[in-house]
Amino acid sequence: MFEFSAFSLYDAAFLAIGGVTILGALGVVLFRNIIYSALSLVFTMLGVAAIYFQLNAGFLGAIQILVYAGAISVLIIFAVMLLMNKEARRTNLPTTRTKAWFAGGTITVMMLASIIAAVGFSEWPKTALQGVDNSVGMLAELMLGDYVIAFEAAAILLLVAVIGAIILAKGVENK
Amino acid sequence: MIGLPHYILLSAVIFSIGVYGVLTRRNAIAVLMSVELMLNAVNINFVAANKFMNAAAAVGQLFSVFIIVVAAAEIAVGLALVISIYRQRKSVDLNDFNLLKW
The missing domain is CATH 1.20.120.1200 (NADH-ubiquinone/plastoquinone oxidoreductase chain 6, subunit NuoJ)
Structure with missing residues:
Protein backbone atom coordinates (compact mmCIF):
# COMPACT_ATOMS: atom_id res chain seq x y z
CA MET A 1 0.00 0.00 0.00
CA MET A 110 0.10 3.92 21.16
CA MET A 111 -2.84 5.54 19.38
CA LEU A 112 -0.75 6.55 16.38
CA ALA A 113 0.80 3.08 16.14
CA SER A 114 -2.59 1.35 16.30
CA ILE A 115 -4.06 3.63 13.60
CA ILE A 116 -1.04 3.08 11.33
CA ALA A 117 -1.34 -0.67 11.85
CA ALA A 118 -5.09 -0.55 11.11
CA VAL A 119 -4.46 1.45 7.93
CA GLY A 120 -1.71 -0.95 6.89
CA PHE A 121 -3.87 -4.05 7.31
CA SER A 122 -6.93 -2.68 5.52
CA GLU A 123 -8.01 -2.98 1.92
CA TRP A 124 -8.38 0.35 0.13
CA PRO A 125 -9.99 1.38 -3.13
CA LYS A 126 -7.27 1.58 -5.76
CA THR A 127 -8.34 4.65 -7.66
CA ALA A 128 -9.88 7.97 -6.76
CA LEU A 129 -13.44 8.49 -7.92
CA GLN A 130 -14.27 11.41 -10.11
CA GLY A 131 -14.98 14.30 -7.78
CA VAL A 132 -18.14 16.36 -7.84
CA ASP A 133 -17.75 19.59 -9.76
CA ASN A 134 -20.72 21.37 -8.22
CA SER A 135 -20.24 20.51 -4.57
CA VAL A 136 -21.73 23.82 -3.42
CA GLY A 137 -25.06 23.08 -5.08
CA MET A 138 -25.10 19.55 -3.68
CA LEU A 139 -24.26 20.84 -0.21
CA ALA A 140 -27.11 23.33 -0.45
CA GLU A 141 -29.57 20.66 -1.55
CA LEU A 142 -28.50 18.37 1.28
CA MET A 143 -28.58 21.13 3.88
CA LEU A 144 -32.08 22.27 3.02
CA GLY A 145 -33.31 18.79 2.13
CA ASP A 146 -32.43 15.64 4.06
CA TYR A 147 -30.38 17.39 6.74
CA VAL A 148 -32.56 20.42 7.36
CA ILE A 149 -33.12 19.53 11.04
CA ALA A 150 -29.38 19.29 11.65
CA PHE A 151 -28.98 22.59 9.81
CA GLU A 152 -31.51 24.33 12.06
CA ALA A 153 -30.02 22.72 15.17
CA ALA A 154 -26.59 24.02 14.14
CA ALA A 155 -28.04 27.50 13.73
CA ILE A 156 -29.59 27.39 17.20
CA LEU A 157 -26.34 25.99 18.63
CA LEU A 158 -24.37 28.90 17.20
CA LEU A 159 -26.87 31.41 18.60
CA VAL A 160 -26.82 29.83 22.07
CA ALA A 161 -23.01 29.58 22.02
CA VAL A 162 -22.60 33.24 21.13
CA ILE A 163 -25.03 34.36 23.84
CA GLY A 164 -23.37 32.02 26.34
CA ALA A 165 -19.91 33.28 25.43
CA ILE A 166 -21.01 36.87 25.97
CA ILE A 167 -22.57 36.06 29.36
CA LEU A 168 -19.55 34.01 30.49
CA ALA A 169 -16.97 36.55 29.40
CA LYS A 170 -18.91 39.44 30.87
CA GLY A 171 -18.98 37.82 34.28
CA VAL A 172 -21.41 38.10 37.16
CA GLU A 173 -21.60 41.44 38.91
CA ASN A 174 -21.00 41.17 42.63
CA LYS A 175 -23.60 43.08 44.61
CA MET B 1 0.12 7.19 -6.02
CA ILE B 2 -1.50 9.04 -3.13
CA GLY B 3 -4.74 7.43 -2.03
CA LEU B 4 -7.17 7.35 0.84
CA PRO B 5 -4.74 5.66 3.31
CA HIS B 6 -2.26 8.52 2.96
CA TYR B 7 -4.90 11.08 3.82
CA ILE B 8 -5.99 8.98 6.79
CA LEU B 9 -2.37 8.69 7.95
CA LEU B 10 -1.94 12.47 7.70
CA SER B 11 -5.11 12.96 9.70
CA ALA B 12 -3.98 10.39 12.28
CA VAL B 13 -0.67 12.19 12.75
CA ILE B 14 -2.39 15.57 13.23
CA PHE B 15 -4.91 14.03 15.63
CA SER B 16 -2.12 12.44 17.68
CA ILE B 17 -0.27 15.74 17.88
CA GLY B 18 -3.51 17.28 19.14
CA VAL B 19 -3.93 14.58 21.78
CA TYR B 20 -0.33 15.11 22.91
CA GLY B 21 -0.98 18.83 23.21
CA VAL B 22 -4.16 18.32 25.23
CA LEU B 23 -2.43 15.96 27.64
CA THR B 24 0.84 17.81 28.20
CA ARG B 25 0.28 21.57 27.86
CA ARG B 26 -0.24 23.73 30.92
CA ASN B 27 -1.81 26.76 29.24
CA ALA B 28 -5.60 26.47 28.86
CA ILE B 29 -5.58 28.32 25.53
CA ALA B 30 -2.93 25.94 24.18
CA VAL B 31 -5.21 23.05 25.15
CA LEU B 32 -8.08 24.67 23.23
CA MET B 33 -5.80 25.07 20.19
CA SER B 34 -4.88 21.38 20.39
CA VAL B 35 -8.59 20.50 20.43
CA GLU B 36 -8.96 22.54 17.23
CA LEU B 37 -6.15 20.46 15.71
CA MET B 38 -8.03 17.26 16.54
CA LEU B 39 -11.27 18.55 15.01
CA ASN B 40 -9.41 19.51 11.84
CA ALA B 41 -7.92 16.04 11.59
CA VAL B 42 -11.42 14.56 11.76
CA ASN B 43 -12.51 16.94 8.99
CA ILE B 44 -9.69 15.75 6.72
CA ASN B 45 -10.89 12.19 7.25
CA PHE B 46 -14.47 13.08 6.33
CA VAL B 47 -13.55 14.96 3.16
CA ALA B 48 -11.06 12.32 2.00
CA ALA B 49 -13.53 9.48 2.58
CA ASN B 50 -16.17 11.50 0.72
CA LYS B 51 -13.89 11.88 -2.30
CA PHE B 52 -12.57 8.34 -2.44
CA MET B 53 -15.62 6.30 -1.44
CA ASN B 54 -18.80 8.17 -2.34
CA ALA B 55 -17.92 11.07 -4.59
CA ALA B 56 -21.42 11.29 -6.07
CA ALA B 57 -22.86 12.66 -2.82
CA ALA B 58 -21.34 15.46 -0.78
CA VAL B 59 -22.43 14.06 2.61
CA GLY B 60 -18.89 13.94 3.99
CA GLN B 61 -18.37 17.60 3.15
CA LEU B 62 -21.70 18.40 4.80
CA PHE B 63 -20.58 16.69 8.02
CA SER B 64 -17.36 18.70 7.86
CA VAL B 65 -19.38 21.90 7.69
CA PHE B 66 -21.30 20.86 10.81
CA ILE B 67 -18.04 20.01 12.60
CA ILE B 68 -16.69 23.47 11.72
CA VAL B 69 -19.88 25.00 13.20
CA VAL B 70 -19.50 23.01 16.42
CA ALA B 71 -15.78 23.85 16.60
CA ALA B 72 -16.52 27.55 16.27
CA ALA B 73 -19.10 27.35 19.06
CA GLU B 74 -16.68 25.33 21.19
CA ILE B 75 -13.78 27.75 20.85
CA ALA B 76 -16.03 30.75 21.58
CA VAL B 77 -17.46 29.22 24.77
CA GLY B 78 -14.07 27.79 25.77
CA LEU B 79 -12.26 31.11 25.49
CA ALA B 80 -15.09 32.84 27.36
CA LEU B 81 -14.72 30.27 30.17
CA VAL B 82 -10.96 30.79 30.29
CA ILE B 83 -11.42 34.58 30.46
CA SER B 84 -14.00 34.12 33.21
CA ILE B 85 -11.69 31.90 35.26
CA TYR B 86 -8.73 34.22 34.63
CA ARG B 87 -10.71 37.03 36.21
CA GLN B 88 -10.91 35.06 39.47
CA ARG B 89 -7.55 33.29 39.52
CA LYS B 90 -5.35 35.73 37.51
CA SER B 91 -3.89 32.71 35.73
CA VAL B 92 -4.42 30.55 32.65
CA ASP B 93 -2.39 27.66 34.07
CA LEU B 94 -4.48 24.49 34.19
CA ASN B 95 -2.81 23.51 37.48
CA ASP B 96 -4.54 26.49 39.10
CA PHE B 97 -7.98 25.48 37.82
CA ASN B 98 -9.30 23.50 40.77
CA LEU B 99 -12.50 25.39 41.44
CA LEU B 100 -14.64 22.25 41.19
CA LYS B 101 -12.28 20.19 43.36
CA TRP B 102 -12.88 19.75 47.08
Whole structure:
Protein backbone atom coordinates (compact mmCIF):
# COMPACT_ATOMS: atom_id res chain seq x y z
CA MET A 1 0.00 0.00 0.00
CA PHE A 2 2.91 2.38 0.47
CA GLU A 3 4.33 1.86 -3.02
CA PHE A 4 5.41 4.95 -4.92
CA SER A 5 5.17 3.65 -8.47
CA ALA A 6 3.74 6.57 -10.44
CA PHE A 7 4.91 9.72 -8.69
CA SER A 8 2.90 12.58 -10.09
CA LEU A 9 2.59 16.28 -9.40
CA TYR A 10 -0.52 15.55 -7.31
CA ASP A 11 1.54 13.32 -5.02
CA ALA A 12 4.30 15.90 -4.71
CA ALA A 13 1.71 18.53 -3.82
CA PHE A 14 0.21 16.22 -1.19
CA LEU A 15 3.60 15.55 0.37
CA ALA A 16 4.49 19.25 0.47
CA ILE A 17 1.13 20.33 1.91
CA GLY A 18 1.05 17.44 4.39
CA GLY A 19 4.59 18.23 5.52
CA VAL A 20 3.77 21.88 6.12
CA THR A 21 0.58 20.93 7.96
CA ILE A 22 2.33 18.45 10.25
CA LEU A 23 5.15 20.91 10.96
CA GLY A 24 2.56 23.54 11.84
CA ALA A 25 0.74 21.13 14.14
CA LEU A 26 4.03 20.24 15.85
CA GLY A 27 4.70 23.94 16.28
CA VAL A 28 1.35 24.40 18.02
CA VAL A 29 2.24 21.91 20.75
CA LEU A 30 6.01 22.45 20.96
CA PHE A 31 6.56 26.22 20.92
CA ARG A 32 7.08 27.73 24.36
CA ASN A 33 5.72 31.10 23.34
CA ILE A 34 1.97 30.89 22.89
CA ILE A 35 1.93 33.63 20.24
CA TYR A 36 4.17 31.44 18.06
CA SER A 37 1.80 28.55 18.77
CA ALA A 38 -1.17 30.60 17.58
CA LEU A 39 0.62 31.64 14.37
CA SER A 40 1.61 28.02 13.86
CA LEU A 41 -2.06 27.10 14.22
CA VAL A 42 -2.87 29.52 11.37
CA PHE A 43 -0.28 27.72 9.21
CA THR A 44 -1.89 24.38 10.02
CA MET A 45 -5.36 25.66 9.16
CA LEU A 46 -4.12 26.98 5.81
CA GLY A 47 -2.48 23.62 5.13
CA VAL A 48 -5.74 21.82 5.88
CA ALA A 49 -7.54 24.25 3.55
CA ALA A 50 -5.02 23.39 0.81
CA ILE A 51 -5.78 19.71 1.39
CA TYR A 52 -9.50 20.45 0.95
CA PHE A 53 -8.74 22.21 -2.34
CA GLN A 54 -6.73 19.20 -3.42
CA LEU A 55 -9.66 16.93 -2.58
CA ASN A 56 -12.03 18.86 -4.89
CA ALA A 57 -13.78 20.47 -1.91
CA GLY A 58 -13.19 24.08 -2.86
CA PHE A 59 -16.17 25.43 -0.94
CA LEU A 60 -15.01 23.74 2.24
CA GLY A 61 -11.50 25.10 1.70
CA ALA A 62 -12.90 28.61 1.42
CA ILE A 63 -14.93 28.08 4.63
CA GLN A 64 -11.80 26.76 6.33
CA ILE A 65 -9.79 29.87 5.42
CA LEU A 66 -12.61 32.23 6.41
CA VAL A 67 -13.65 30.56 9.66
CA TYR A 68 -10.45 28.99 11.00
CA ALA A 69 -7.58 30.98 9.53
CA GLY A 70 -9.61 34.17 9.78
CA ALA A 71 -12.12 34.26 12.59
CA ILE A 72 -11.05 31.59 15.09
CA SER A 73 -7.35 32.46 14.93
CA VAL A 74 -8.16 36.13 15.53
CA LEU A 75 -10.34 35.09 18.48
CA ILE A 76 -7.51 32.97 19.92
CA ILE A 77 -4.86 35.65 19.44
CA PHE A 78 -7.22 38.18 21.02
CA ALA A 79 -7.67 35.94 24.06
CA VAL A 80 -3.92 35.32 24.25
CA MET A 81 -3.22 39.05 24.26
CA LEU A 82 -5.88 39.63 26.91
CA LEU A 83 -4.69 36.90 29.24
CA MET A 84 -0.91 37.27 29.18
CA ASN A 85 0.47 38.25 32.55
CA LYS A 86 3.93 36.72 32.32
CA GLU A 87 6.82 37.27 29.96
CA ALA A 88 5.91 36.00 26.49
CA ARG A 89 8.80 33.51 26.25
CA ARG A 90 7.40 31.26 28.94
CA THR A 91 3.66 31.32 28.27
CA ASN A 92 3.16 27.85 26.80
CA LEU A 93 5.26 25.53 28.95
CA PRO A 94 4.79 21.77 29.05
CA THR A 95 3.46 20.19 32.19
CA THR A 96 5.86 19.93 35.10
CA ARG A 97 4.54 16.57 36.23
CA THR A 98 6.64 13.77 34.73
CA LYS A 99 3.76 11.35 35.16
CA ALA A 100 1.40 13.45 33.03
CA TRP A 101 4.07 13.99 30.37
CA PHE A 102 4.84 10.27 30.27
CA ALA A 103 1.15 9.33 30.08
CA GLY A 104 0.55 11.84 27.28
CA GLY A 105 3.46 10.57 25.22
CA THR A 106 2.53 6.94 25.75
CA ILE A 107 -1.13 7.44 24.82
CA THR A 108 -0.15 9.43 21.72
CA VAL A 109 2.39 6.88 20.49
CA MET A 110 0.10 3.92 21.16
CA MET A 111 -2.84 5.54 19.38
CA LEU A 112 -0.75 6.55 16.38
CA ALA A 113 0.80 3.08 16.14
CA SER A 114 -2.59 1.35 16.30
CA ILE A 115 -4.06 3.63 13.60
CA ILE A 116 -1.04 3.08 11.33
CA ALA A 117 -1.34 -0.67 11.85
CA ALA A 118 -5.09 -0.55 11.11
CA VAL A 119 -4.46 1.45 7.93
CA GLY A 120 -1.71 -0.95 6.89
CA PHE A 121 -3.87 -4.05 7.31
CA SER A 122 -6.93 -2.68 5.52
CA GLU A 123 -8.01 -2.98 1.92
CA TRP A 124 -8.38 0.35 0.13
CA PRO A 125 -9.99 1.38 -3.13
CA LYS A 126 -7.27 1.58 -5.76
CA THR A 127 -8.34 4.65 -7.66
CA ALA A 128 -9.88 7.97 -6.76
CA LEU A 129 -13.44 8.49 -7.92
CA GLN A 130 -14.27 11.41 -10.11
CA GLY A 131 -14.98 14.30 -7.78
CA VAL A 132 -18.14 16.36 -7.84
CA ASP A 133 -17.75 19.59 -9.76
CA ASN A 134 -20.72 21.37 -8.22
CA SER A 135 -20.24 20.51 -4.57
CA VAL A 136 -21.73 23.82 -3.42
CA GLY A 137 -25.06 23.08 -5.08
CA MET A 138 -25.10 19.55 -3.68
CA LEU A 139 -24.26 20.84 -0.21
CA ALA A 140 -27.11 23.33 -0.45
CA GLU A 141 -29.57 20.66 -1.55
CA LEU A 142 -28.50 18.37 1.28
CA MET A 143 -28.58 21.13 3.88
CA LEU A 144 -32.08 22.27 3.02
CA GLY A 145 -33.31 18.79 2.13
CA ASP A 146 -32.43 15.64 4.06
CA TYR A 147 -30.38 17.39 6.74
CA VAL A 148 -32.56 20.42 7.36
CA ILE A 149 -33.12 19.53 11.04
CA ALA A 150 -29.38 19.29 11.65
CA PHE A 151 -28.98 22.59 9.81
CA GLU A 152 -31.51 24.33 12.06
CA ALA A 153 -30.02 22.72 15.17
CA ALA A 154 -26.59 24.02 14.14
CA ALA A 155 -28.04 27.50 13.73
CA ILE A 156 -29.59 27.39 17.20
CA LEU A 157 -26.34 25.99 18.63
CA LEU A 158 -24.37 28.90 17.20
CA LEU A 159 -26.87 31.41 18.60
CA VAL A 160 -26.82 29.83 22.07
CA ALA A 161 -23.01 29.58 22.02
CA VAL A 162 -22.60 33.24 21.13
CA ILE A 163 -25.03 34.36 23.84
CA GLY A 164 -23.37 32.02 26.34
CA ALA A 165 -19.91 33.28 25.43
CA ILE A 166 -21.01 36.87 25.97
CA ILE A 167 -22.57 36.06 29.36
CA LEU A 168 -19.55 34.01 30.49
CA ALA A 169 -16.97 36.55 29.40
CA LYS A 170 -18.91 39.44 30.87
CA GLY A 171 -18.98 37.82 34.28
CA VAL A 172 -21.41 38.10 37.16
CA GLU A 173 -21.60 41.44 38.91
CA ASN A 174 -21.00 41.17 42.63
CA LYS A 175 -23.60 43.08 44.61
CA MET B 1 0.12 7.19 -6.02
CA ILE B 2 -1.50 9.04 -3.13
CA GLY B 3 -4.74 7.43 -2.03
CA LEU B 4 -7.17 7.35 0.84
CA PRO B 5 -4.74 5.66 3.31
CA HIS B 6 -2.26 8.52 2.96
CA TYR B 7 -4.90 11.08 3.82
CA ILE B 8 -5.99 8.98 6.79
CA LEU B 9 -2.37 8.69 7.95
CA LEU B 10 -1.94 12.47 7.70
CA SER B 11 -5.11 12.96 9.70
CA ALA B 12 -3.98 10.39 12.28
CA VAL B 13 -0.67 12.19 12.75
CA ILE B 14 -2.39 15.57 13.23
CA PHE B 15 -4.91 14.03 15.63
CA SER B 16 -2.12 12.44 17.68
CA ILE B 17 -0.27 15.74 17.88
CA GLY B 18 -3.51 17.28 19.14
CA VAL B 19 -3.93 14.58 21.78
CA TYR B 20 -0.33 15.11 22.91
CA GLY B 21 -0.98 18.83 23.21
CA VAL B 22 -4.16 18.32 25.23
CA LEU B 23 -2.43 15.96 27.64
CA THR B 24 0.84 17.81 28.20
CA ARG B 25 0.28 21.57 27.86
CA ARG B 26 -0.24 23.73 30.92
CA ASN B 27 -1.81 26.76 29.24
CA ALA B 28 -5.60 26.47 28.86
CA ILE B 29 -5.58 28.32 25.53
CA ALA B 30 -2.93 25.94 24.18
CA VAL B 31 -5.21 23.05 25.15
CA LEU B 32 -8.08 24.67 23.23
CA MET B 33 -5.80 25.07 20.19
CA SER B 34 -4.88 21.38 20.39
CA VAL B 35 -8.59 20.50 20.43
CA GLU B 36 -8.96 22.54 17.23
CA LEU B 37 -6.15 20.46 15.71
CA MET B 38 -8.03 17.26 16.54
CA LEU B 39 -11.27 18.55 15.01
CA ASN B 40 -9.41 19.51 11.84
CA ALA B 41 -7.92 16.04 11.59
CA VAL B 42 -11.42 14.56 11.76
CA ASN B 43 -12.51 16.94 8.99
CA ILE B 44 -9.69 15.75 6.72
CA ASN B 45 -10.89 12.19 7.25
CA PHE B 46 -14.47 13.08 6.33
CA VAL B 47 -13.55 14.96 3.16
CA ALA B 48 -11.06 12.32 2.00
CA ALA B 49 -13.53 9.48 2.58
CA ASN B 50 -16.17 11.50 0.72
CA LYS B 51 -13.89 11.88 -2.30
CA PHE B 52 -12.57 8.34 -2.44
CA MET B 53 -15.62 6.30 -1.44
CA ASN B 54 -18.80 8.17 -2.34
CA ALA B 55 -17.92 11.07 -4.59
CA ALA B 56 -21.42 11.29 -6.07
CA ALA B 57 -22.86 12.66 -2.82
CA ALA B 58 -21.34 15.46 -0.78
CA VAL B 59 -22.43 14.06 2.61
CA GLY B 60 -18.89 13.94 3.99
CA GLN B 61 -18.37 17.60 3.15
CA LEU B 62 -21.70 18.40 4.80
CA PHE B 63 -20.58 16.69 8.02
CA SER B 64 -17.36 18.70 7.86
CA VAL B 65 -19.38 21.90 7.69
CA PHE B 66 -21.30 20.86 10.81
CA ILE B 67 -18.04 20.01 12.60
CA ILE B 68 -16.69 23.47 11.72
CA VAL B 69 -19.88 25.00 13.20
CA VAL B 70 -19.50 23.01 16.42
CA ALA B 71 -15.78 23.85 16.60
CA ALA B 72 -16.52 27.55 16.27
CA ALA B 73 -19.10 27.35 19.06
CA GLU B 74 -16.68 25.33 21.19
CA ILE B 75 -13.78 27.75 20.85
CA ALA B 76 -16.03 30.75 21.58
CA VAL B 77 -17.46 29.22 24.77
CA GLY B 78 -14.07 27.79 25.77
CA LEU B 79 -12.26 31.11 25.49
CA ALA B 80 -15.09 32.84 27.36
CA LEU B 81 -14.72 30.27 30.17
CA VAL B 82 -10.96 30.79 30.29
CA ILE B 83 -11.42 34.58 30.46
CA SER B 84 -14.00 34.12 33.21
CA ILE B 85 -11.69 31.90 35.26
CA TYR B 86 -8.73 34.22 34.63
CA ARG B 87 -10.71 37.03 36.21
CA GLN B 88 -10.91 35.06 39.47
CA ARG B 89 -7.55 33.29 39.52
CA LYS B 90 -5.35 35.73 37.51
CA SER B 91 -3.89 32.71 35.73
CA VAL B 92 -4.42 30.55 32.65
CA ASP B 93 -2.39 27.66 34.07
CA LEU B 94 -4.48 24.49 34.19
CA ASN B 95 -2.81 23.51 37.48
CA ASP B 96 -4.54 26.49 39.10
CA PHE B 97 -7.98 25.48 37.82
CA ASN B 98 -9.30 23.50 40.77
CA LEU B 99 -12.50 25.39 41.44
CA LEU B 100 -14.64 22.25 41.19
CA LYS B 101 -12.28 20.19 43.36
CA TRP B 102 -12.88 19.75 47.08
